[in-house]
Amino acid sequence: MASAAEQLASNLNWGSIGKATELKKRLWFTVGALVVFRIGAYIPVPGVDPAALAEMFSRQSGGIAGMLDVFSGGSIGRMSILALSIMPYISASIIMQILTTVVPSLEALKKEGEAGRKKINQYTRYGTVLLAAFQAYGIAVGLESQTASVGPVVHDPGLFFRFVTVVTLVGGTLLLMWIGEQITARGVGNGTSLIIFAGIVAALPNALVQTLELGRTGALSALFIIGLAVGVIAVVAVVVFMETAQRRIVVQYPKRQVGNKMYGGEASHLPLKINTSGVIPPIFASSLLLFPATISSFQGAGGGEPGIAQFLQTYLAHGTPLYLVAYVGLIVFFCFFYTTVVFNPNDTAENLKKNGGFVPGIRPGKNTAEYLEHILNRLTVIGALYLSLVCILPELLIARGGVPFYFGGTSLLIVVSVTLDTVTQIQAHLLAHQYEGLIKKARLRGRGR
Secondary structure, eight states: OHHHHHHHHHTOOGGGGGTOHHHHHHHHHHHHHHHHHHHHTTSBOTTBOHHHHHHHHHHHTTSHHHHHHHHTTSHHHHTBTTTTTTHHHHHHHHHHHHHHHHOHHHHHHHTTTHHHHHHHHHHHHHHHHHHHHHHHHHHHHHHHTOEETTEESBSSOSHHHHHHHHHHHHHHHHHHHHHHHHHHHHSSSOHHHHHHHHHHHHTHHHHHHHHHHHHHHTSSOHHHHHHHHHHHHHHHHHHHHHHHOEEEEEEEOOEEEETTEEEEOOEEEEEEESSTTTTHHHHHHHHHHHHHHHHHHHHHHTTOOHHHHHHHHHHSSTTOHHHHHHHHHHHHHHHHHHHHHHOOHHHHHHHHHHTTOBOTTSOTTHHHHHHHHHHHHHHHHHHHHHHHHHHHHHHHHHHHSOOSSOOOHHHHHHHHHHHHHHHHHHHHHHHHHHHHHHHHHHHHHHHHO
16 A cells, blocks of 8 residues: 555646646645735834834844744734734743643643643734734833834824834734644644745845845856855755655554454654754754844844943854854754653653554663664754854855855755655645545446446
């Protein structure tokens, strides 16, 4: 059965998408939901001066605001109703995922199946509202303290402006959370990931135009642009290979007799990805590094300590040695930390033992857990080095090569990962459609006989 499924998958005809009515509906629903997201990214928050905001944001673009603006598709730079994007929901999901491994009551709730999962999702939504409200209030207070050459960013600061900003931004985040859930249920791909994907890709055309314009004016040589294009293709190929690479550990199941029949005796495998932690380490590392610089720039604009702001902006700027060393160190730390959160060797070994499975040559139970942990640590080292190289290379190009747009390693990883996941789901829908066609043909032949 497995070989037949693999053969059918390899013979998939992408032209059959037009015949798969259900898949077409899902694709159009996904496109429509993403269009709604992009329209909302241009609706501004009331009470903000666009010209003053643009001038203020140009000073803050090197901090965490610039990174979040890339993920939100420019919503923060325009201070739209979707300025917080889907990030509070992602942060709440990560926090809840960590808490389920630390808090015994939540860990027990996680093991209750579908009911426990719904309860955890409900807690995640509550956490999203709290995080979004806290961040929205911070943005409102921060905007009130900003002044540009054309005047203050906020026309009428005060309690009413803060209330309107909090309600608007929290409502925008909840809208995106609902759209993401609808895409996951009625569309194709993971809705949350596709929203971030759409925000990142939306900035690419403008970035490419800027690069070509610099090449036309002579600021960047044609050879450099060609080399940059070849390098991007090579990095994308490496990311695709590493994101799909996995170590398969053979798992053997013993034979057992039920009545007069023998069951089991099959060999399966336990897949362990090289990059188990995904894009979480670069996101956390970037946020921690850019947060002090962002706070210091706000303080500098508000008349705070200029010495601290100058120090952080000088030594923690993109491409500086201290920034690169700290960036790599944090990526490696979060790779190991998040891997221990998402994969528990003891639970995996215990589940294998309960189901009668074992790794050949390894005793079930504690020895299997130690073996899995040893393999996982070695894979995590490779994954951490891979993430570090992918994330450091764009930083060097921006700082040393003068590349005019910020499309860092985190953005590249998200774009490639989401694309791979979406293509895989489309292939699964096409495979199911072809199976339905084969079943219908078999039924018609049976009736004909």
